[in-house]
Amino acid sequence: MSLLLEGLLLPFTFDFMSEALWVGVVIAALCAWLSCFVVLKGWALAGDAISHGILPGVVIGYWLGVPMVLGAVISALGCVLGAGAITSRCRIKEDAVLGIAMTGFLALGLVLIAASQSTIHYMHILLGNLLGVEAHVRQQVWLMSAMTAALLVLKHRDLVLYCFDASQAAVLGMPVARLHLLLLTLLAMTSVVGLQAVGVVLVVAMLITPGSTAFLWTRRFVPMVMVAMGTAVISVMLGLWASFYANVETGAAIVLAQSGFFLVSFLLAPRKGVLARYLSFRRAVRTDRRRAAASCTD
Amino acid sequence: MTGTPSTEGVAAIDIQHLGVRYANGHLALEDITLTLAPGEVCALIGTNGSGKSTLCKALLGLIRPTTGSISVQGGPIAQARRRGSIAYVPQAEDVDWDFPVSVRDVVMMGRQGHMNWLRLARRHDHALVMAALERLDITALADRQIGELSGGQKKRVFLARALAQQAAILVLDEPFTGVDVGTEQCIQSLVRDQGREGMAVLVVTHGLASLAQYCDSVAMIHQRMIAVGPVDTTLTQANFQAAFGGHPMMMTDEAH
Numbered sequence: 115m116s117l118l119l120e121g122l123l124l125p126f127t128f129d130f131m132s133e134a135l136w137v138g139v140v141i142a143a144l145c146a147w148l149s150c151f152v153v154l155k156g157w158a159l160a161g162d163a164i165s166h167g168i169l170p171g172v173v174i175g176y177w178l179g180v181p182m183v184l185g186a187v188i189s190a191l192g193c194v195l196g197a198g199a200i201t202s203r204c205r206i207k208e209d210a211v212l213g214i215a216m217t218g219f220l221a222l223g224l225v226l227i228a229a230s231q232s233t234i235h236y237m238h239i240l241l242g243n244l245l246g247v248e249a250h251v252r253q254q255v256w257l258m259s260a261m262t263a264a265l266l267v268l269k270h271r272d273l274v275l276y277c278f279d280a281s282q283a284a285v286l287g288m289p290v291a292r293l294h295l296l297l298l299t300l301l302a303m304t305s306v307v308g309l310q311a312v313g314v315v316l317v318v319a320m321l322i323t324p325g326s327t328a329f330l331w332t333r334r335f336v337p338m339v340m341v342a343m344g345t346a347v348i349s350v351m352l353g354l355w356a357s358f359y360a361n362v363e364t365g366a367a368i369v370l371a372q373s374g375f376f377l378v379s380f381l382l383a384p385r386k387g388v389l390a391r392y393l394s395f396r397r398a399v400r401t402d403r404r405r406a407a408a409s410c411t412d
Numbered sequence: 413m414t415g416t417p418s419t420e421g422v423a424a425i426d427i428q429h430l431g432v433r434y435a436n437g438h439l440a441l442e443d444i445t446l447t448l449a450p451g452e453v454c455a456l457i458g459t460n461g462s463g464k465s466t467l468c469k470a471l472l473g474l475i476r477p478t479t480g481s482i483s484v485q486g487g488p489i490a491q492a493r494r495r496g497s498i499a500y501v502p503q504a505e506d507v508d509w510d511f512p513v514s515v516r517d518v519v520m521m522g523r524q525g526h527m528n529w530l531r532l533a534r535r536h537d538h539a540l541v542m543a544a545l546e547r548l549d550i551t552a553l554a555d556r557q558i559g560e561l562s563g564g565q566k567k568r569v570f571l572a573r574a575l576a577q578q579a580a581i582l583v584l585d586e587p588f589t590g591v592d593v594g595t596e597q598c599i600q601s602l603v604r605d606q607g608r609e610g611m612a613v614l615v616v617t618h619g620l621a622s623l624a625q626y627c628d629s630v631a632m633i634h635q636r637m638i639a640v641g642p643v644d645t646t647l648t649q650a651n652f653q654a655a656f657g658g659h660p661m662m663m664t665d666e667a668h
């Protein structure tokens with residue numbers, strides 16, 4: 115037992131591993147928080163578009179030497195708002211337009227990367243590099259996480275109402291368009307944070323999976339956020355162990371662990387899991403039959 | 413009423429020559445003029461597609477009028493909304509029923525416009541939520557998830573939310589569709605009581621028999637205003653045939 119514990123804790127006695135753990139935990143928790151809004155608002159595709167749409171902005175940001183959040187937020191908003199503007203003006207369905215915008219932005223980012231001299235730097239952006247987050251990037255992660263978390267706390271009620279019933283929010287005099295923009299901006303900022311761990315390609319998983327998993331376990335919003343954060347944080351630990359002991363790509367291992375949580379929840383979650391639903395249905399049918407049989411013999 | 417500026421003598425709702433055209437070019441409303449005094453309960457009736465819901469949405473500022481003007485408590489709609497003065501229960505709730513909120517949470521949303529910038533619910537808010545739940549007889553359901561209710565129960569929840577808002581103006585778009593007799597009477601008595609307390613209520617309905625019992629006035633529309641005035645003098649055979657395309661008026665509530 116203590117041997118197992120030792121084995122679990124051993125990796126984090128190394129500085130680079132414990133640093134990765136801290137950064138990873140913060141990133142995962144933040145993404146998980148946002149993922150609850152994404153899932154409830156039905157924005158999985160928009161989240162995908164945002165997380166891919168940041169790429170050109172990040173690359174150009176590097177070139178110009180401006181903080182990468184700035185470029186990322188501008189380019190992500192350009193991606194989704196542009197797609198929205200096109201959808202409302204033509205007969206192509208929203209998912210197709212979003213798909214076009216997102217792949218277009220991703221391709222543009224790849225072209226820009228190819229055009230720049232050093233390619234090593236950008237592999238981190240594509241695949242993430244939790245084990246080697248540079249100090250100045252780590253500072254950006256702290257800052258953006260703190261800002262996003264503060265906004266999420268302050269605007270919690272308004273965002274929940276906006277997601278649940280936007281027209282009621284409007285009737286109550288809330289600035290619905292601004293809340294919409296706020297949520298998109300927070301998503302873009304969180305994507306930038308999230309890509310440090312798992313990269314642009316996989317960051318959308320961190321923005322969809324924990325919320326979906328938590329949705330299966332809970333019936334209230336705040337518990338949903340807690341469960342989402344819990345599974346996301348444990349996934350980071352699993353990912354780090356896997357990469358330490360088995361030399362697996364960290365980002366991929368984290369996302370794989372999150373997918374695993376989802377699959378298990380889909381099967382086993384109380385009330386909303388398939389097994390629980392099947393068993394409760396069977397139980398109900400059995401009582402029905404027993405009651406019917408009893409009334410026949412009466 | 414909370415959040416209401418001094419409104420002595422000012423109409424709660426003042427709609428002047430309102431016209432609404434949808435983006436697809438359809439003219440839904442034309443030259444509608446309607447005023448409601450504080451405490452007035454007005455029924456809005458008309459055929460399917462006559463523009464009743466459109467009128468409600470325009471009144472709430474959810475649709476922009478193409479012509480004419482609407483003022484609420486003497487000011488623009490946006491101002492009234494920010495004061496939390498208008499409560500609205502739409503014809504069909506377009507919400508995600510799987511959303512992880514409880515009945516109590518939903519009713520509390522009615523209070524949100526009155527909360528300060530930190531949006532903390534105070535004791536007063538909790539008390540109003542409890543009172544609204546009690547008034548609609550859904551206290552026992554307070555901790556249910558919103559999707560775990562029947563259609564009629566859901567209707568009561570959204571009415572409770574509107575009630576908890578303590579608005580000066582209440583807009584109900586077909587609150588009686590798909591509800592049983594008990595719920596219908598509960599809603600009617602609620603509307604009557606709110607009217608007595610000074611709330612102006614605009615209620616869209618297809619049930620004509622009981623109008624006189626809970627409404628002060630009736631407005632009959634068919635794209636244009638056909639007739640408007642006190643229930644007994646306005647709900648005449650001639651007006652009815654004009655509004656409902658020649659169908660004779662049946663004084664039963666079966667046409668819900």
Ligand SMILES: Nc1ncnc2c1ncn2[C@@H]1O[C@H](COP(=O)(O)OP(=O)(O)OP(=O)(O)O)[C@@H](O)[C@H]1O
Nearest residue numbers: 434435436438440459460461462463464465466467
């Ligand atoms: N979003 C829209 N775009 C275009 N036309 C619309 C839109 N919504 C409603 N209409 C049209 O406007 C007219 C009025 O619709 P409205 O919903 O106000 O009718 P209503 O009186 O509420 O009918 P019902 O009794 O069926 O609820 C209808 O002819 C309808 O087809």
Ligand SMILES: [Mg+2]
Nearest residue numbers: 464465466503
């Ligand atoms: Mg209608």
